Amino acid sequence: MQTYATPIELNWYSYISTYYGYFVNNATGQTELHRGVEINVKEGTEVQSAMNGTVTATGYSGTFGNYVVTQDEDGVQIKYAHLQNIAVSEGVAVTTDTIIGTTGSTGSATGSQLYLELVKDGTYYNPVFYIATGEGGLYGGGSSYDDETVQRLFTEAEKYLVMPYVWGGSSPETSFDCSGFVSYVFTNSGVCNMGRLTAQGIYNICTPVAPEEAKAGDIIFFTGTYAAGEPVTHVGIYAGDGQMIHCGDPIQYTSINSPYWQSHFYGFGRPN
Incomplete structure (x- = not known):
């Protein structure tokens, strides 16, 4: 055929x-x-x-x-x-x-x-x-791993792949929850000193980015993943081409295009 x-x-x-x-x-x-x-x-x-x-x-x-x-x-x-x-x-x-x-x-x-x-x-x-595939992505920028800043970010993030999700965790010693992971990676890669923020707290220090302009290294936010009492409840690091690295259970790369993540998508942001 x-x-x-x-x-x-x-x-x-x-x-x-x-x-x-x-x-x-x-x-x-x-x-x-x-x-x-x-x-x-x-x-x-x-x-x-x-x-x-x-x-x-x-x-x-x-x-x-x-x-x-x-x-x-x-x-x-x-x-x-x-x-x-x-x-x-x-x-x-x-x-x-x-x-x-x-x-x-x-x-x-x-x-x-x-x-x-x-x-x-x-x-x-x-x-x-x-059936052949085309070119380009749903979200702008694609993969930007040749960028030195983004490379540092993902080099740090990938150190912790397959570590388990731990509620309240914020370091390699305790493992991480979703916001603890993102806060730690941005801070310890030298890209942005976030300290330790919640998912909502991370969103609050970011400038919103339109989906078509999102690039690897931007932060992706989700809502309604649990009853948190505030809009943003989950966070990951966008890797380009419809993928993110995040602290699920375990820390892993995940497609953001599954029905679950699509239904909870909140927005992209870039730290100020």
Whole structure:
């Protein structure tokens, strides 16, 4: 099978929230195949046909929301779902330059997402292996590890990978909680002397940064992760390309594009 074109101008491999593969359905206890991939994207992103072919179906369902299906001369079909709107109709010819719709949160989407599914002769294939990815990220700046200041920050942060989460912890001797980790890393890397602040306290000393301008080394904030009595409840260090290093349990790199972190996202900031 050939490799098809990317449907969106984004390195979407980095923003997959649900992968193709088998899983256990908690409601039924049965093993089922998740037949495609769910990609977190900005709402309203233009979606192009990944192939030269024909639109064989358009419509709406409770699961897929607005969807389009294209098919090429070899009988390979690609479904694009959760669309905000549909720009083509059944039976029209498409090329890889044809805009078929824009991304949205229709159907069972947990946020603005694009669902991709690839099938031939009734067999479902992993889209990652057959559909190319694009370039660029959801958040500006990408990775900035060649910057000496940011390199110092991450060199310090990575010393503590896999250390456990400890409520109130703020040093290697005690291990860390989320704000203790960020405070310690910024202070001991020499990037910013924060002392020991809470997640809200760190937010209060930062200048807000628009998501599209966020760079590696900025701080990412979350809300509502527990009942703290103040808006900001969790904090991490943005690593670029949709990743952060934070004190979960344990300290680790994590995608910020999972449904959980997307639903609790509060903002980016840069220490004053």
